[in-house]
Amino acid sequence: xxxxxxxxGGVTPWGTWISAEESLDGQGFWDVDPYGxxxxxLTALGSxxxxxxxxxxxxxxxxxxxxxxxxxDTRWGSVRRFTPNPLVVVPPTDPDAYQMLQYNxxxxxxxxxxxxxxxxxxxxxSQSILEGEQSASxxxxxxxxxxxxxxxxxxxxxxxxxxxTLDLDALTYSKLNPVGGSFEGEPDSVTHMYKTGEKPGxxxxxxxxxxxxxxxxxxxVHGYEQATxxxxxxxxxTGYSELDEVTGVTFSPDLYHMYVAIQDEGVVLDVFRTDGYxxxxxxDPTSSPTTVATxxxxxxxxxxxxxxxxxxxxxxxxxxxxxAPTVQPVVSITAAPSVSTSAAPTVSATTSPTNPRSSRxxxxxxxxxxxxxxxxxxxxxxxxxxxxxxxxMGDENGVSDDTFHVYPDAAACFPHPDGIENGWAYVSNSNxxxxxxxxxxxxxxxxxxxxxxxRLLxxxxxxxxGGASPWGTWITAEESLDGDGFWDVDPYxxxxxxxxxxGNNVPLYYDSVxxxxxxxxxxxxxxxxDSGSGPVRRFTPxxxxxxxxxxxxxYEMIQEGxxxxxxxxxxNVEGGRAGxxxxSQSxxxxxxxxxxxxxxxxxxxxxxxVLILCxxxxxxLIFLDLDSLTxxxxxxxxxxxxGEPDSVTxxxxxxxxxxxxxxxxxxxxxxxxxxxxxxVHGLEEATxxxxxxxxxTGYSExxxxSGVALSPDKAHMYVAIQDQGVILDVFRTDGxxxxxxxxxxxxxx
Numbered sequence: 001x002x003x004x005x006x007x008x009g010g011v012t013p014w015g016t017w018i019s020a021e022e023s024l025d026g027q028g029f030w031d032v033d034p035y036g037x038x039x040x041x042l043t044a045l046g047s048x049x050x051x052x053x054x055x056x057x058x059x060x061x062x063x064x065x066x067x068x069x070x071x072x073d074t075r076w077g078s079v080r081r082f083t084p085n086p087l088v089v090v091p092p093t094d095p096d097a098y099q100m101l102q103y104n105x106x107x108x109x110x111x112x113x114x115x116x117x118x119x120x121x122x123x124x125x126s127q128s129i130l131e132g133e134q135s136a137s138x139x140x141x142x143x144x145x146x147x148x149x150x151x152x153x154x155x156x157x158x159x160x161x162x163x164x165t166l167d168l169d170a171l172t173y174s175k176l177n178p179v180g181g182s183f184e185g186e187p188d189s190v191t192h193m194y195k196t197g198e199k200p201g202x203x204x205x206x207x208x209x210x211x212x213x214x215x216x217x218x219x220x221v222h223g224y225e226q227a228t229x230x231x232x233x234x235x236x237x238t239g240y241s242e243l244d245e246v247t248g249v250t251f252s253p254d255l256y257h258m259y260v261a262i263q264d265e266g267v268v269l270d271v272f273r274t275d276g277y278x279x280x281x282x283x284d285p286t287s288s289p290t291t292v293a294t295x296x297x298x299x300x301x302x303x304x305x306x307x308x309x310x311x312x313x314x315x316x317x318x319x320x321x322x323x324a325p326t327v328q329p330v331v332s333i334t335a336a337p338s339v340s341t342s343a344a345p346t347v348s349a350t351t352s353p354t355n356p357r358s359s360r361x362x363x364x365x366x367x368x369x370x371x372x373x374x375x376x377x378x379x380x381x382x383x384x385x386x387x388x389x390x391x392x393m394g395d396e397n398g399v400s401d402d403t404f405h406v407y408p409d410a411a412a413c414f415p416h417p418d419g420i421e422n423g424w425a426y427v428s429n430s431n432x433x434x435x436x437x438x439x440x441x442x443x444x445x446x447x448x449x450x451x452x453x454x455r456l457l458x459x460x461x462x463x464x465x466g467g468a469s470p471w472g473t474w475i476t477a478e479e480s481l482d483g484d485g486f487w488d489v490d491p492y493x494x495x496x497x498x499x500x501x502x503g504n505n506v507p508l509y510y511d512s513v514x515x516x517x518x519x520x521x522x523x524x525x526x527x528x529x530d531s532g533s534g535p536v537r538r539f540t541p542x543x544x545x546x547x548x549x550x551x552x553x554x555y556e557m558i559q560e561g562x563x564x565x566x567x568x569x570x571x572n573v574e575g576g577r578a579g580x581x582x583x584s585q586s587x588x589x590x591x592x593x594x595x596x597x598x599x600x601x602x603x604x605x606x607x608x609x610v611l612i613l614c615x616x617x618x619x620x621l622i623f624l625d626l627d628s629l630t631x632x633x634x635x636x637x638x639x640x641x642x643g644e645p646d647s648v649t650x651x652x653x654x655x656x657x658x659x660x661x662x663x664x665x666x667x668x669x670x671x672x673x674x675x676x677x678x679x680v681h682g683l684e685e686a687t688x689x690x691x692x693x694x695x696x697t698g699y700s701e702x703x704x705x706s707g708v709a710l711s712p713d714k715a716h717m718y719v720a721i722q723d724q725g726v727i728l729d730v731f732r733t734d735g736x737x738x739x740x741x742x743x744x745x746x747x748x749x
Contacts, residue, residue, distance in 0.1 A: 003030065007073070008144065010056030012101075013066065013092035018043070020053035022073060024509070024531035025600075025617075029053060029070065031098050044104040045070055045082055049591060050532050052077060055155070057148040059168055063091050067168075068101070069153060071143040074481045076506065078132030079110035079143055079155065081125050110166075111135045112173065120174045123166060133506075140164060147191065149203060152226070156187035156207060163187060163207065163224065178207070178222065178231055191249050203227070206234065206258075210245050219246040221260065240265055255280045361732050363682055364691030364746030371728060372698025372721070374677075376746075379694065380733050384450055384718075385442060387725025394449030402455050405430035405440045408720040408727060410476075410512065410603075411707035412468045414491040420712045421446045425491040427456070427474040428707050428720065428727070429463040437463040439476050439489050439497075442727065448716055456489050457497045464530070465511035465602060470523065471554040475500065477510035479530060486513060486527070488555050501561040502527055502539055509534060514606040516626055520548055524626075525558065526611055528601040535590030536567035536601055536613065538583050566590025567624075569597045569631065578632040581624055598622055607662055607685075614666065621666070621683070634688060662686070665693065665717075667705050678705040680719065681748075690748045699724055714739040 007022035009029075017032045029045040045068065046053060054073040060066040066089065068082040084100035091097065109132025114121035126132060136143070140162075146155035153166040166173040178187055191206045205224040220236035237246050240262050248261030248268065255278035258271040273279065361378030368374070371381045385391045387406040390399035409431040416422035423445040430437045439457040444450055457463075457476065464479035466486075474489045486502040502525065503510060513527040523546065525539040541557035548554070568589050571579035576597045584590060594601070599617035606612070611624040624631040662685040668678055679695040696705050699721050707720030707727070714737035717730040732738065 003027070008054035008056070008071070010058075010070075010146075012098070013058055013060040014094075014097040015092075016098065018045075018056040018101075020056060020070070021050065022052045022054055024050050024052070024533065026050045026053075026532075029056065029101075031101060041098065041102065043101040045101060046080070047104050047107065050595070054144045055146040057146050057153070059148050059151065059153070060092060061151060064089055066092075066100070069146060069148060071146050071155060072136075073142050073144050073158065075141045075159065076133040076137050076481065077141075077143065078129065078136045079140070079146070080132070081108045081110070082106065083108070109133075109135070110140075112139045114139065120172065122171055123173050124171065145187070145208070147205065154205060154226075158187065158210070161187060163205075165226070176224075176229060178224070191251065206249055208246050208249055218242055219244060221246060221249055221258075235260070235271065237262055240267075251279065254278060361734055361736070361742050362744055362746060363693055363742060364748070366692055366695060369697065372696060372726070373719070373728065373730070374695040374697040375730070376693055378733055379730055381694075381719075381728045381730045383726055384729050385453070385727040391442060391450060391453035393451060394445075397451070400453035402440070402453055404442075404453060404725070404727070405432070405438065405455065406436070406725055407431040407722055408725060409463065409706045409722060410465045410467075411709045411718065411720065412466070412474055413709045413711050413718070414468070414472055414474070415712040417492060417494075423451065424712050426709060426711075426718050426727075427489070427491045429466055429476055431462055431464045431479075431706075431722065433462055433480070434482075435459050435461055437461050437478070439463060439474065439487075441491055444711070448711065448729070448731075454493065456491070456493055457487055460484070460487065465513070465528070467513035467515075467527075467605075469555070469558075470515050470517040470549040471551075473555060475502075475513045475558075477513060477527070478507065479509045479511055481507050481509070483507045483510075486510060486558075488558065498555060498559060500558040502558060503537070504561045504564065511602045512604045514604050514611070516606050516609065516611070517549060518609060521546060523549075523557070526604060526606065528604050528613065529594075530600050530602050530616070532599045532617065533591040533595040534599075534601065535587065535594045536598065536604070537590070538565045538567070539563065540565070566593070567598075568593045571597065576633075577620075577635075578630075580629055581631050582629065603667070605664075612664065616669075621664075623685075634683075665708055667708055669704050677701055678703060680705060680708055680717075682745075684745075689745070691745050692748065694719070694730065696721060699726075710738060713737060 004021050004026045005023040006019045009017060009019040012018055012031065017034055019030045019032055021027060027042055027050055028048050029043045031041045031043050052073045054071045056070045058066060058068045066084065069079065071079055083106040085103050085105040088100045088103055108125035108127060109129055110123060111126045111131050112121055112123050112135050140157045141159035142157055143155050144158050146153065151168045153168055154163065156163050161177060163176045163178055164173055187207050187209060203226045205226060207222050207224055209220045209222055218236045218238045221234045222231050223234050224231050237244060241264065244265055245263040246260060247263045248259060250259050256272060258279060260269045260271055363376045365377040366374050367377050371383050373381045375381060385404040388403050391404050392399050407430055409429040411426060411428040414425045414427060416424055423443060426442045428440055430440060437460045438455060440453060440455045442450060443452040460478050461483045462478055462480040463476045466474060466476040469475050469488065474491055476487050476489055478484060484499055485505050485507060486500045488498045488500050502513065509530045511528045511530040513525065515523060515525045517523040523541065527537055529535060540563040542560060542562040545557040545560065565583035565585060566587055566589060567581060568584045569576065569579060569581050573579065598613060598615045600615060601613045602616050603614040604612065609626045611626055613622040615622060620633045620635050622631055622633045664683040664685060666681050666683060668681055677695045677697045680693045682691045682693050696703060700723065703724055704722040705719060706722045707718065709718050715731060717738060719728045719730055
C-alpha cells in the first residue's frame with residue numbers, strides 16, 4: 001500500500017511479483033511476496049529513478065547469468081536490460097535470490113537496427129541511454145506489456161500498435177502489426193501459454209486490447225500463435241464502457257482459469273472452458289474432461305459506466321486540468337477601473353460585500369467578494385474573458401474573431417512596441433492536451449480597455465508554464481512527453497513562433513523559464529521540470545550567438561543547443577533547508593538533487609541575481625543567490641498556505657521611505673475538496689512576511705488560480721481560473737498601482 005499508479009509488472013524467477021509504479025511521483029519497482037512471507041522490497045531496477053515504468057520479465061535459462069528486462073510507457077522510454085552483480089547471483093530456488101535485484105549494477109538500453117523492409121532487423125544492448133531513447137522514439141514508442149519465453153523477448157508498443165519479438169540468442173527481431181488483423185485498439189499487455197493440442201509445444205500469446213474509443217470499439221483479449229503469426233479474438237468487454245480497459249489477464253497454475261480485470265469498473269472475472277478442459281487442452285477432446293470447481297459469475301453491468309478516469313498515468317503532466325464546471329459566470333465588461341456588478345460564478349460567491357467597501361487598500365484583510373474572488377480591502381475585480389467565447393471589446397467595439405482559449409495557465413504582460421501609452425498584451429498559455437493547447441493574447445489600450453484577442457500559437461500540447469524573455473517575447477513550455485519543448489512567441493505576432501533549443505528538444509514535463517541577463521555578454525537561462533526527479537537546468541548560449549537584448553536577432557541565442565547544466569544543492573543544515581549549490585554537467589547529479597531536496601519545481605523567477613523556485617511537493621520557496629552560490633528555503637505552508645505554491649510573479653513596491661523592496665506574488669494550488677480554495681499570496685522578500693491577497697472562493701475547490709501577471713503600469717493584476725476558463729482584472733479602487741504605498745498589511749500569523 002501507499003504506492004502510486006501501480007500499472008504493470010511481472011513474475012520473478014523466485015516466485016514473487018514485481019510491481020511497477022508508472023509515475024514520476026513513484027519510486028520504481030517493488031518485489032512483493034504473494035503470500036506476505038516478507039515485507040515488500042524496493043528494487044534497484046531503474047536505479048531508483050522514478051519514471052513511467054510498466055512491465056517486467058526475465059531470461060533465466062542460464063541461472064548464473066540471468067537477465068531482467070523492463071519497459072517504460074513513454075515516447076522516449078527505452079527498453080532496459082538489467083544484469084545483476086555476479087557476486088549476488090544465486091539459483092532462483094535460493095531463499096536469498098531476491099537480493100540480486102536489490103543492488104544497482106548494470107543497466108543497458110535496447111537499440112534496434114532495422115533492415116530495409118523495416119519489419120525485421122538486428123538489435124544490440126547499449127550503455128548509452130541516449131541511444132536507447134533514440135531507438136525508442138524512432139521504432140518502438142510507448143512499450144507496455146512484455147514477456148520472455150524460451151529466449152524470445154516479446155513486447156507490445158501502444159503508439160505504433162505493433163508486437164515485437166526479439167531472439168535474444170541470434171540478436172534479430174521481427175514485428176507484427178495487429179491492427180491489420182482483428183485489433184481495433186492498442187495492444188497493452190501480453191501473457192504467454194503453452195498449448196498442448198494439435199501442435200504440441202506451440203506457444204500462444206494472449207494480448208489485451210485497449211480501445212479507449214467511443215466509436216463502438218470495446219477492449220478485449222486476443223490470441224496470437226507465434227509459430228504461424230495468426231491472431232484471433234478470444235473475448236470482448238461489450239458490457240462495459242467503450243472507454244474501459246481489459247487488464248490483469250493471467251492464468252491459474254493449472255491453466256483451467258483465465259482471470260480478467262475490467263479496470264475502471266473494478267471487476268475481476270474468472271473465465272473458463274465449459275467443456276471442463278484447461279486452456280492448454282485439446283480443442284476437440286477425445287477423452288472425458290476432469291471436473292472443474294467454479295464460482296458462478298455475476299451478471300455483467302446493465303448500464304455502462306461513463307466518463308470513468310483511466311487507472312494509470314499516460315504522458316500527461318502532473319497538473320492535468322479537469323473539465324470545466326457546468327455553472328458559468330456571467331461576463332461583465334466595464335470600463336477599468338470602475339467596479340463590476342456581474343453575478344458571481346458557481347456556488348457561493350456574491351457581489352455584495354461582507355463588509356462595507358473600503359477605498360483603502362489593505363492587503364491581507366480579506367473582506368469583500370466580487371465575481372467569485374474574496375479580495376483584500378480596497379480591491380475590485382471584473383471578468384474580461386471566458387473560454388470558448390469571443391472576447392468583448394471595451395467601449396462597445398464589438399467582439400474578437402477568435403474565441404478565448406481553454407484552460408488558461410501561465411501568463412505575462414508585454415508593453416506595446418510603440419510604448420505603454422499605446423497599451424499592452426496579456427499573453428496566456430492554453431493547458432489543453434492532444435495538440436489543442438497553445439498561446440493566446442488579450443490586447444489593451446493605455447487605459448486598460450480590451451481592444452482585441454488572437455491566438456499566437458496552436459497545435460501544441462499542455463502549454464502549462466513559461467516566462468518572459470529578455471528581448472520581450474513569451475517562452476511557452478509544453479509540459480508533456482508528446483510535446484516538443486519550449487517555443488519563443490512574439491506577443492504581437494511580428495514573427496512566427498520558434499522552437500528553441502532549451503532542453504535539447506527532448507520532450508519532458510517542462511514548466512517555467514527565467515533568465516539572468518545582468519551581464520548581457522554572458523546571459524543565463526533557467527528552466528524547471530515538474531516531476532519528482534526533474535532537475536532545474538541552466539542554459540548558457542553559444543558565445544558566438546550572444547548579442548545585446550535589444551538586437552532584433554537576440555532570440556537566435558536560444559535557437560541552438562550549447563551548454564546545459566543541472567542544479568545540485570549541497571545542504572549544510574539538517575533537513576536541507578540551507579546550504580550551498582553548484583551547477584553540474586551530470587544529469588544524474590541533477591535528478592538526485594531534485595528527488596532529494598526540490599521535487600516538482602514549477603514556477604521560477606530571477607530578480608537581481610536571486611533565482612527563486614516554487615517546489616510543489618515540499619511546498620517550499622527556495623532562494624538561490626547566483627553570486628554567492630548559497631541558498632535557503634522558506635515553507636509557506638507554515639504561514640497560512642493551505643495548498644501548494646505553484647507560480648511566482650515579482651513586483652517592486654515603493655514604500656513610505658521611497659526605497660524599492662521586492663514583493664513576490666505566489667499562486668496557491670489546493671486541488672482539495674475540504675473547504676480550501678486556491679489563492680494568491682504576497683511575500684515581502686526582505687522581511688519574509690506573507691499575506692493573503694485574494695481567494696477563489698466562488699469557484700470550485702479543485703480549480704486552480706494561474707496566469708497571474710501585472711500590467712506594465714502595475715495598475716492591473718490579471719488572474720486566471722484555469723478549469724472554469726475565466727480571466728479577471730483585479731485593481732485597486734483608489735486608482736493607484738500595486739507598486740504604490742499602502743496604509744498597512746495584515747500579515748499571516
